[in-house]
Each structure stands twice: as C-alpha cells, then as structure tokens.
Amino acid sequence: MPDLAALFSAADPPPTPAYVYDLDELDRSHAALRAALPAGGELFYSLKANPHPAVVGALVGAGCRAEVCSPGELRAALEAGADPAGMLYTGPGKRDVDVAEAIEAGVGFFSVDSPYGLDQLDRIARRYATPVRALVRVNDDSPAPGQGLTMTGVASQFGADVRWVRKEPELFAARAYVRPVGFHLYMGSNIAAEDALYAQFAQSVATAVELAGATGVEPEVLDLGGGFGVPFARAGGRPDLTGLADRLTALLTDAFPGWPDRGPAVAFESGRYLVGTCGTLVTRVLDVKRSQDATVVILESGINHLGGMSGLRRLPPIVPDLVAVDGATGEPVPATMVTGPLCTPLDTWARAATLPPPRPGQLVAVPNVGAYGLYASLVAFLGHPAPVEVTIAGGRVTGMTRLALTRNVVTGTNRG
Template identity: 75%
Template structure:
C-alpha cells in the first residue's frame, strides 16, 4: 500500500473514489493461470468479472479469448480487439435481437441450455445463411464439493439436466444451421484448492463420457468451465495450482486416449482469478462519529461502489479490509461500523470491524477488488458520482476514465 500512498500524495493524483487496475499484476495473474493449465487448452476470459477496456485489451494481447453473455459485453469485446469467430456466447436465456446481433457480428460458437435455445439459434442463423456451432450446457446430477457458488446439481436455469439429454438425445441434435460440437459444464466458482478443482473436473469429464456413450457422439470441444479462486476485498494472494496442469493432462488422457493429439479440444474459463488481485479501491473518509457506544466511519464509497450484489447472493456478504494509506497509525480497535454515504441503513460494509483510528479526509484502500467490484455494484442507486477507473503500469498512471450512466431517452428511439 506504500506505492498507493505515494501515488495519491502527488499533486496530480487521481480523484477519489478510484478503482486502480494494476496491469502488471494482471499480466502475472494470466501467466500463472496459463502455466497451471495444459498447454493445449484454450482459456476464455469471462467479461462479467471486469469489462474495463484496458483490462480486456491486455488479456486479448496475452492470448485469452472472450466469453460474453450480453450485447454490451459483446460490443466491449469487439472494441478491445477480440475475434468474434473465437468468442463463446453464453447465458441461460437470450433475446432474439441479441442472438441476431452476435451472429451478424461474426460470433459462431454459442453455449445453449435447452432445445428451444437450439431452435432459436437455428432460426436466426438461417436468416444469415450461415452455420454456427453449439455447446450444450449440462446441469450435472450432483454438485461438486467445495464450491463457492453452486452452479450445477440443483434445479437451475443453467444447462440441461443430464437425465434429459440421456433420455431424449434427439432433442439436442443438429439443426440445419446449428452443429452441436460438444458440452459446456461449469459446476462451481471460487475454489482455492487443487483437490476441489480436480473433483469437479473429474466429475465433469465422467459425465461427458456418459453422454458420449449414450449418444454415440464424441465431442469436438469440451468447455470445463473454471472456478479458479481469488481473494475478494480482503488482503491476500491469489491461490496457486502448481500440479494442476499435470493432473489435468492425466485426467484427459485417461478419458480420451492420446489427448491432446486426439480427442476433443478443451477450454477453461476464468474471471475472478485473472483480474481479482489487480484491482484496489481507494476512497476517502467523509465523517467519523460515535453512536450508541460504537465508532462509525462514513466513507465516500459504499454498496454503490463495492459489494452491492452481495445482497443478491451473487457474492457472499463482504466485510472488506479497509487499510489507511496515510495519517496516524495508532492501534487497531474492534467494534467500528464502516458505512457508505447512501441514504439507507443497508449501506454498510461492516458492523464490527477492527480498524485504526481514522479522521475525515483520510485516504483508505480496499485490496483485491479487480473482479466483481464496480461492475457488480449498485451504481445507479441514488445517483452518486461514479468512481474513476485508473490503469497503472510500472507504478505510473497510464489511463483514467469514468463510466457514465446513460440518461433517459425522450426521442422515441429506444429499441430492443
């Protein structure tokens, strides 16, 4: 945090609140995950974690492909230089207008959750006289242990249940303009240990073998999802997976003898592990007071800048580490309420945090918020100013932008 204190102590320091994205750390994260996967495997970046243009461009340059699930993410990926034909378009429900835009832009690989999704894709591809490929997303029989967020093994909008595909394989077969080429399985997220990751990958590969045996169709492409963990809003390093690549090669070679020279192409996805540790939120203390025997610290950032989606259970409830960048460094004391400036009692990061004594105007920072930070928050609620987003390379500011919300349109031109 000393480098942040120095950066924000300069006369030309960025305004606050500010999300800082360290592109050097981003490069290290990508290199580490790439080394933890088999060389032959493809790696998709899940834009939902952080679609900032500089983050996208850096990962595109490093060799990631894009996994998108909305028209906005598609446009962001295209603007950052990702090739549409190499993208994967996912999502449990897609509007006709969004599928149309993707096919028109050149996207040719979609993850589909139902026979209706295949029919929809076939109808739209036919309008352009083109063929597209589909991965059938599978909702496996049981969840894997150790998941941070369960994505399979329960009633879900994600994927087709295994029994459904086994019982009615013809429903998931080719259409005139759609060629199913394999399966997409994403069973859980935010796994920090190799054993937990391998448990879900073992289960997914076994399920694919069951499906192939029942249908007689060997997959050309297998997307095993991800689940690679990272700390969120707390101090700490991203987890390492030193033996994962070798374990995956053995798993895939057992399931598909001769892999990777024979058998399906294999892909993985990551959002939080790639970008989580590259982001820091820097914000100021607005007020400090005593209330009912507790110290209350009010920051200029709250759930509108960080953690708003924890209330929707997309993220776990957060108690961020709040680190003073400068000022008196007295002993840390428990029992501090950390709140934001919104006019709701829900705007609270912590009810009993252990903090040093803070004063109005002081700068504080929250680490490891590069994933699901600003872009998973309640930015429209109460219309407070958006944070600036600052990219840093080699300790120097290389870019600064501010995301602006679109104002209401009154010209009758709203579409879709």
C-alpha cells in the same frame, strides 16, 4: 497492492473514489493461471468479472479468448480487439435481437441451455444463412464439493439436466444451421483449493465421456468452465495451483487417449482469478462519530461502489479489509461500523470491524476487487458519481476513465 501512497500523493493525483487496476499484476495472474492449465487447453476470459477496455485488451493480447453473455460485453470485447470468431456467447436466456447482433458481428460459437435455445439459434442463423456451432450446457446430477457458489446439481437456469440429455438425445441434435460440437459444464465458482478444482473437472470429464457414449456424439470441444477462486475485498494472494496442470493433463489423456493431438479441444474459463488481485478501491473517510457505544466510519464509497449484491442481501454480506493508504497506524479501534454515504441503512460494509484509528479525510483502500467490484455494484442507485477507473503499469498511470450514467431517449414501438 501497488504503491498507492506514491500514486495519490503525486502532483496531480487521481480523484477518489478510484478503482486502480494494476496491469502488471494482471500479467502475473494470467501467467500463473496458464501455468496451472494443460499446455493443450484454451483459456477464455469471462468479461462479467470486469469489462474495462484496458483489462480486456491486455488479456486478449496475452492470448485469451473472450466469453461474453450480453450485448454490452460483446461490444466491449470487440472494442478491445477480441476476434469474434474466437468468442463464446453464453447465458441461460438470450433475446433474439442479441443473438442476431452477435451473428452479425461474426460470432459463430454459442453455449445453449435447452432444446429451445438450439431452435432459437437455428432460426436466427437461418435468417443470415450463417451456420454456427453450439455447446450444449449440461447441469450435472450432483455438485462437486468445495464450491463458493454452486451452479450445478440443483434446479437451475444453467444447462440441461444430464438425465434429460441422456434420455432424449434427439432434442439436442443438429439443426439445419446449428451444429452441436460438444458440452459445456460449469460446476461452480470461487473455488480456491486445488483438490476441489481437480475434483470438479474430473467429474465433468466423466460426465462428458458418459454423454458421448449415450448420445453417440464424440465431442469436438469440451468446455470445463473454471471457478478458480481468489480473495475478494480481503488481503491475500492467488492460491497456489502449481500441481494442477500435471493432474489435468493425466486426467485428459486417460479420458481421451492421444490428447491433445486427438480428442476434443478442451477449454477453461476464468474471470476472478485473472483480474481479482489486480484491482484496488481507494476511497476517502468522510466522517467518524460515536453512536450507541460504537465508532461509525462513513466512507465516500458504499454498496454503490462495491458489493451491491451483498448490500441487498442477495449474497452474504462482505466485510472488506481496509488498509490506510498513508500507512497510518495506531491502537486498533474495535466494534467499528463501516458505512457508505447512501441514504439507506442497507449501505453497510461492516458492523463490528476492528480498524486502525480512522480520521476524516483519510484515504483507505480495499484490496482484491478487480473482479465483481464496480461492475457488480449499484452505481445508479441514489445518483452519486461513479468512481474513476485508473490503469497503471510500471507504477505509472496509463489511463483514467469514469463510467457515464446518462439517460438516452428511446424512440419507436419496438424497444426490445
């Protein structure tokens, strides 16, 4: 983590709660992931992890292409300087108006999950007389082991089942304004072990080769997804992937002789690995009390600022590490319940944590929340202010913003 004690003891410190994004750490993460990938591979940044303009701008400036899946992410990528011609627009369901906005903006590369998705893209591209390229997203027959969140090998909104593509390849063929140029396989996410990452990529490459033979279409582009894991809201660093690049290079040259000079362009995607370790949530203790033989620590941040999906039990609950910003120590307090300020019992981060002695007014920090932190939370729930977002580089503040939660009047009858 950066030197938070110095940052928040300065003459004009940021207000809290604050998400602090360390752009120097972002650079280190990008360099580490690039080193773990084959030299001939492309790297997309998945904006769903964190669309903050400084974060996106830094990664685009470092050479990442943008992967977006909504009109909001498209606008964020464009505002950060991403080239629309190099973007990949994904998502299992797309509104006509959103596809049209993307084509108008210059996006010409889409991932589609069904024959209807190809028909929809063709219909809208025809309206603009603008040919586009597509990747057919494939749901493989079985998941690869070691995944944090399985996204293939099960009934899924993501992709067309591989047996469907194999059986009826004509449904996934070119349309007048859409040219399928390859396959998109994303097996799962939050995979920390190098062996597990390699296994999923090897399975995806084998599936792509098999589909190319079954359909008679040699892929020009192969998107192998990502899933590169890092700790979330817990202490720790990026996993060591130093052996992955050589293994992937050997895999790809074996599958596609002459690669990367011949064969498909191969792309990888990452969100959490690139930005996860660059973000820290700094928040303040509001109250400390005893209840039913437990110590209860109430923070100014809860599920509205971190782990909203976990708070609603849609994902396993998180139990964040809390680090005292001022370095305070003492005999750990067991059986500590950690909550936020929201008027609901669901606003709980932990029920039996062990923490250094907390006190009202104390600043504490949650590490490794640069990915799926603020932007995966319930910021509109119960109307508390959104945290500020602070970017730092070289230990100095380079920017400070706050999400605006405003209500706009919508007029007209077509509000799609």
